[in-house]
Amino acid sequence: MNARHVAGILLRHYYLLRGSPTRVLPTFAWVAIDIVLWGFITRYLDSVGPSGMDFVPTLLGAVLLWDFFSRVMQGVTTAFFEDVWSRNFLNVFASPLTIAEYVSGLVLTSVITSLVGLLVMLLLAGGVFGLSFFSYGILLLPYLLVLFMFGIALGVVASAMVLRLGPASEWLVWPIPALLAPFAGVFYPLSTLPAWMQAVGRLLPPSYVFEGMRAIIAGRPPDWSALAGALLLAAVQIVAAGWCFARVHRYAVRSGLLARYSAESVS
Amino acid sequence: MPDEPHRGPVLSVAALRKHYGDTIAVDDISFAVRRGEIVGLLGPNGAGKTTTLNMVLGVLEPSAGRIVIDGLDVARHRAEALATVNFAAVYAPLPGNLTVWQNLRVFGLIYAVPDLRTRIEQLLEQFDLQTFRDSKCGVLSSGEQTRVCLAKAMLNQPRLLLLDEPTASIDPASARELRQMIRAIADRGDSGILWTSHNMHEVEAVCDRVLFVSRGRVLLEGDPRRLPAERGAASLEDLFIRVAREPLSFGAGAGA
Numbered sequence: 001m002n003a004r005h006v007a008g009i010l011l012r013h014y015y016l017l018r019g020s021p022t023r024v025l026p027t028f029a030w031v032a033i034d035i036v037l038w039g040f041i042t043r044y045l046d047s048v049g050p051s052g053m054d055f056v057p058t059l060l061g062a063v064l065l066w067d068f069f070s071r072v073m074q075g076v077t078t079a080f081f082e083d084v085w086s087r088n089f090l091n092v093f094a095s096p097l098t099i100a101e102y103v104s105g106l107v108l109t110s111v112i113t114s115l116v117g118l119l120v121m122l123l124l125a126g127g128v129f130g131l132s133f134f135s136y137g138i139l140l141l142p143y144l145l146v147l148f149m150f151g152i153a154l155g156v157v158a159s160a161m162v163l164r165l166g167p168a169s170e171w172l173v174w175p176i177p178a179l180l181a182p183f184a185g186v187f188y189p190l191s192t193l194p195a196w197m198q199a200v201g202r203l204l205p206p207s208y209v210f211e212g213m214r215a216i217i218a219g220r221p222p223d224w225s226a227l228a229g230a231l232l233l234a235a236v237q238i239v240a241a242g243w244c245f246a247r248v249h250r251y252a253v254r255s256g257l258l259a260r261y262s263a264e265s266v267s
Numbered sequence: 268m269p270d271e272p273h274r275g276p277v278l279s280v281a282a283l284r285k286h287y288g289d290t291i292a293v294d295d296i297s298f299a300v301r302r303g304e305i306v307g308l309l310g311p312n313g314a315g316k317t318t319t320l321n322m323v324l325g326v327l328e329p330s331a332g333r334i335v336i337d338g339l340d341v342a343r344h345r346a347e348a349l350a351t352v353n354f355a356a357v358y359a360p361l362p363g364n365l366t367v368w369q370n371l372r373v374f375g376l377i378y379a380v381p382d383l384r385t386r387i388e389q390l391l392e393q394f395d396l397q398t399f400r401d402s403k404c405g406v407l408s409s410g411e412q413t414r415v416c417l418a419k420a421m422l423n424q425p426r427l428l429l430l431d432e433p434t435a436s437i438d439p440a441s442a443r444e445l446r447q448m449i450r451a452i453a454d455r456g457d458s459g460i461l462w463t464s465h466n467m468h469e470v471e472a473v474c475d476r477v478l479f480v481s482r483g484r485v486l487l488e489g490d491p492r493r494l495p496a497e498r499g500a501a502s503l504e505d506l507f508i509r510v511a512r513e514p515l516s517f518g519a520g521a522g523a
């Protein structure tokens with residue numbers, strides 16, 4: 001892997017963000033709106049719920065962690081879409097850049113943009129609504145890592161889908177986090193769901209994060225084996241996502257899809 | 268780029284084929300581009316020129332055949348081979364939301380160009396782009412955008428330069444300057460250039476050799492200044508029209 005090649009992809013997105021406030025705003029604006037909305041909802045629930053009930057770490061924490069995952073995923077897909085929108089595929093893929101270097105560039109871009117989003121979320125949730133992430137203890141770090149890894153894996157798969165199905169399929173990508181949220185048990189235990197939805201949920205690493213988060217808030221000991229399983233599952237999914245992107249790219253090169261992509265991008 | 272330059276042809280294409288199901292886009296094409304040579308790839312729309320270029324650039328996989336760039340097989344050493352190539356095409360503009368400088372910097376990193384800042388300054392001067400260095404490419408005129416694409420194509424001082432209708436959107440004066448510039452690059456002797464154009468006067472002025480392609484096959488090959496007379500045509504344009512209209516009389520379809 002050539003670091004200069006990866007730096008080229010990263011630099012391109014840095015230039016785009018630096019020169020365009022409309023690109024910077026979404027890195028934190030939507031998550032900030034979510035935090036404000038759910039912050040007031042939890043405040044209201046705390047006031048009408050049984051005495052001693054604290055919805056802040058349960059609901060607001062869940063919203064924050066889910067938004068973090070969504071931002072990571074969209075960080076990858078948006079970076080990929082920039083090449084779709086600017087009809088840049090031929091310039092990128094007819095260069096010495098390898099697929100691993102290209103995808104690494106997208107992932108690093110997502111790391112930076114999602115960390116900005118996370119920082120804003122933490123400041124807002126902590127400063128305005130009193131959410132302390134120290135209440136989750138040291139487990140917060142592996143939880144964030146699981147969400148980050150799953151966000152990367154899903155972002156890479158979603159990019160592969162757009163490469164395979166064409167620019168118009170971009171609109172299938174945006175609702176993916178909303179589609180997965182019911183299965184991941186963001187706001188309720190997996191046991192609430194019917195059996196088939198629980199089966200799907202167990203394939204989603206974030207479901208173990210939210211189960212673990214609720215356990216900590218309820219004062220139960222964390223399930224270390226579930227956490228290790230979630231990390232392993234997310235790692236396997238990242239490898240599978242990279243393989244999927246490489247396969248789709250290979251198909252696009254073989255079928256002529258990649259060569260035609262620039263023309264289709266403007267249709 | 269490799270330290271020890273390969274001394275054979277800069278591009279060698281052998282028995283290249285591309286088909287999509289029953290449709291044959293390129294049918295058993297073989298040719299070479301030598302160092303210091305500008306080869307014109309001519310033919311009507313849909314003849315297979317861009318398909319051939321796309322295969323050389325590694326964005327389209329051949330159904331059969333072999334492409335060797337500067338001694339490197341593209342199928343087996345894609346990244347190394349493409350490090351010695353670059354291209355400019357009207358259908359591949361650089362991102363319009365980056366400035367000229369930013370685009371050259373990004374692609375300079377992707378092509379791992381040494382001493383990148385100096386190289387960019389040289390190219391801005393060479394292609395008369397200093398005034399536009401901080402302008403976003405999307406707001407430039409089509410001629411200016413072409414010059415930026417050509418500057419990007421020259422970033423890594425490629426051994427093989429592919430130019431798909433490079434002068435299609437620029438005025439005659441700029442086109443002449445550009446032709447002289449590209450001719451000078453070829454005359455240095457390290458690089459070979461594959462050039463497609465529909466402007467036969469330009470091809471006659473620039474190319475050392477031309478390949479007429481129709482229906483995915485090379486029908487004629489030769490010196491663009493002598494070929495029309497050899498084939499009983501009044502001019503290269505006349506010959507082009509005959510090849511486009513009557514490919515069968517030049518051997519297209521034989522053996523297909």
